Amino acid sequence: MEVVKETEQNEITVNRKNSYSPMKELWEKWKRQKTALWASFFIILLILTALLGPYITPYDPYKADYNATLQTPSLIHWAGTDEFGRDIFSRIIVGTRISLTVSFISVGIGALFGTLLGLISGFFGGRLDRFVMRCCDIMFAFPDLILAIAIVAILGPGLSNVVIAISIFSIPSFARLIRGATLEVKELVFVEAARSMGASNGRIIRKHIFPDTISSLIVFFTMRIGTAILAVASLSFLGLGASPDTPDWGVMLSMGRDYLGTSSHVVIMPGIAIFLTVLAFNVVGDGLRDVLDPKV
Amino acid sequence: MKNTILQVERLQTEFTNDKKKVKVLHGVNFHIKKGEVLGLVGESGCGKSLTSLSIMRLFKGTTARISDGEILFQKNKEEEIDLTNIPEEEMRMLRGKQIAMIFQEPMTSLNPVMKIGEQLTEPICLHLGYGKKKARTHAINMLENVGIPRADEVINEYPHQLSGGMRQRVMIAMAMSCNPQLLIADEPTTALDVTIQAQILDLMRQLQQDQNMSMLLITHDLGVVAEMCDRVVVMYAGKVIEEASVLDLFESPKHPYTKGLIASVPKIGNLKEKLSSIKGRVPTPENMPEGCKFAPRCEEAMPICFQKEPATKAFKGNRHCSCWLYDDEMRDVSV
Incomplete structure (x- = not known):
């Protein structure tokens, strides 16, 4: 009986080895990317923070306490207090939600339209392609932030306009990236094979070309989130984003800069939050590239 | 006709x-x-x-x-x-x-990020109007027809898990799937x-x-x-x-x-003789020679070959050939 059991078990393990799942393989590779693995844990923590934000703050982030203004970090106030005595750590926690939502939504919109444009112009080529790419070139001629400032200046300040601004300046870079990938994929034999089987253009784009561009899309999306977080903070810092009483990281930096010389923690703490978040997204993006791109 | x-x-x-x-x-x-x-x-x-x-x-x-x-x-x-x-x-x-087509490179003619089944059922659903389930059964049948063992498993695999010969079989199955x-x-x-x-x-x-x-x-x-x-x-x-x-x-x-x-x-077995080859190479479309396009490489070329293209002549047994050699007049002239 023992022997029989063992062979059975062997067969099962053999079967396991044969069953191939792309997700499992990706996870195996991901585990080997040590820095990126830790960065991704940090991002998960950030996302949880963004979701639970208001429920886990040690203090009310909006409540002023004039008996405890500009206190340095201590056990009572982990990140100190600002000029109104508000707990900076609580404000950073609540601010996570603003930063992440705004950047995810804006990069998401940018990625959506950019991918569509890129696929269409790469696939069909010709005059349409030239037109789209020239438009992108025009957008690229402006530095990202200047473009965003200009857009917000036209639309008026506010977080929703920041979303629009960042989406718009994200579109051309996604379009260019996906167009490049499309140009590469559409020349491959399997696209022609699909066409020889009667597949329509739409189907070829959806089923054959788009899935092949996803890996670069994911990598770039992650990298872009970092950029977007910086852009949101910058716009808020300039007073073009969130209103001055919102616990947004950029706003906190901006409000605190008067105290830079005397109580630098007011600026340093939200600065660290921005720095770590952007760093984490970039590291994860790099790690994803190593995992997803077979050429690296 | x-x-x-x-x-x-x-x-x-x-x-x-x-x-x-x-x-x-x-x-x-x-x-x-x-x-x-x-x-x-x-x-x-x-x-x-x-x-x-x-x-x-x-x-x-x-x-x-x-x-x-x-x-x-x-x-x-x-x-x-x-x-x-x-x-x-x-x-x-x-x-x-x-009209279906099979390509030269089985390694690249299947989409690497799509399961075999998805690619196979694509034309079946399109041309025969089958539902997903029926198309799948049909696809498994086709795979069995082209001699792929464990067809019901292969259908869930990705192209890189198959060898070149297997992939070409899949391509054949795909090409043949709509008869x-x-x-x-x-x-x-x-x-x-x-x-x-x-x-x-x-x-x-x-x-x-x-x-x-x-x-x-x-x-x-x-x-x-x-x-x-x-x-x-x-x-x-x-x-x-x-x-x-x-x-x-x-x-x-x-x-x-x-x-x-x-x-x-x-x-096979011919060890002594040197392998014969045709001298030169196919002319590029930009500089096609005058007359018969093969003339510059032809060992039996005649003056006429460099001037005029030969017409296609019919021969016994339903054969056709375009060459001045079989034009009696020309042959006589040159001989």
């Missing part, structure tokens, strides 16, 4: 290169009968693949364009259509359903090793006979031609120069080019 499934007449295809038109096919003529395997042979660059792409009208992303001629396809018993001037949408519905009347195989075995090659050829021949399907087999391997084809068309520099049944062609090749091709096939 009823017996012919595809008739290619004076087919001319050209590319536009820097606003300059470059003709690559110079009036290709041939036909394929029902249930026949027609071999299309010639060196690289003589327009074999372009001929097949012209039939399928797979020109997307290139500047190629059919500039003249017609490709008559017997769609069903009553209807004959000219593939050169039907709308793209109608052409698309023909592709895969009535096409005509199968175009563009060097289907070139990328495979010899033992697999024989298996794949056997399989194709068997499927072809089972379904009484017509096949256009493009190859530069005369061994494959001898094994597979009923009739052979020899192309050189964008023109058909000889057409004959397989037996006739190998027994008594008429055109010097065909002779050269056959002579350059290595023979």
Whole structure:
């Protein structure tokens, strides 16, 4: 009986080895990317923070306490207090939600339209392609932030306009990236094979070309989130984003800069939050590239 | 005519290169009968693949364009259509359903990020109107037909998990899935090793006979031609120069080019003789020679060959050949 059991078990393990799942393989590779693995844990923590934000703050982030203004970090106030005595750590926690939502939504919109444009112009080529790419070139001629400032200046300040601004300046870079990938994929034999089987253009784009561009899309999306977080903070810092009483990281930096010389923690703490978040997204993006791109 | 499934007449295809038109096919003529395997042979660059792409009208992303001629396809018993001037949408519905194609590179002709099953069911759902489940059953049947073991598992695998021979079998299954009347195989075995090659050829021949399907087999391997084809068309520099049944062609090749091709096939056991080859190479479409395009490389070339293109002459046993050698007057003059 023992022997029989063992062979059975062997067969099962053999079967396991044969069953191939792309997700499992990706996870195996991901585990080997040590820095990126830790960065991704940090991002998960950030996302949880963004979701639970208001429920886990040690203090009310909006409540002023004039008996405890500009206190340095201590056990009572982990990140100190600002000029109104508000707990900076609580404000950073609540601010996570603003930063992440705004950047995810804006990069998401940018990625959506950019991918569509890129696929269409790469696939069909010709005059349409030239037109789209020239438009992108025009957008690229402006530095990202200047473009965003200009857009917000036209639309008026506010977080929703920041979303629009960042989406718009994200579109051309996604379009260019996906167009490049499309140009590469559409020349491959399997696209022609699909066409020889009667597949329509739409189907070829959806089923054959788009899935092949996803890996670069994911990598770039992650990298872009970092950029977007910086852009949101910058716009808020300039007073073009969130209103001055919102616990947004950029706003906190901006409000605190008067105290830079005397109580630098007011600026340093939200600065660290921005720095770590952007760093984490970039590291994860790099790690994803190593995992997803077979050429690296 | 009823017996012919595809008739290619004076087919001319050209590319536009820097606003300059470059003709690559110079009036290709041939036909394929029902249930026949027609071999299309010639060196690289003589327009074999372009001929097949012209039939399928797979020109997307290139500047190629059919500039003249017609490709008559017997769609069903009553209807004959000219593939050169039907709308793209109608052409698309023909592709895969009535004319299917197998490509040279099994390694790259399957989408690496799509499961075998998804790719196989794609044309089945499109052309036969099957639902997902029925298409899947049909796909598994097709895989079994082409000799793939554990077809119900393979269907959930990705192309990189299969070997080259297996992938080519999948491609064949895909091409055959909607029961096409005509199968175009563009060097289907070139990328495979010899033992697999024989298996794949056997399989194709068997499927072809089972379904009484017509096949256009493009190859530069005369061994494959001898094994597979009923009739052979020899192309050189964008023109058909000889057409004959397989037996006739190998027994008594008429055109010097065909002779050269056959002579350059290595023979097992022949150790002493140096392998013969045809000198030079196929002229590029931009600088085609005057007169017969093969003349500069031809060992039997006569003065007339450099001046005028020979007409196609019919011979006994339904053969055709375009060469001045068989024009009695010219021969007399030169002799």
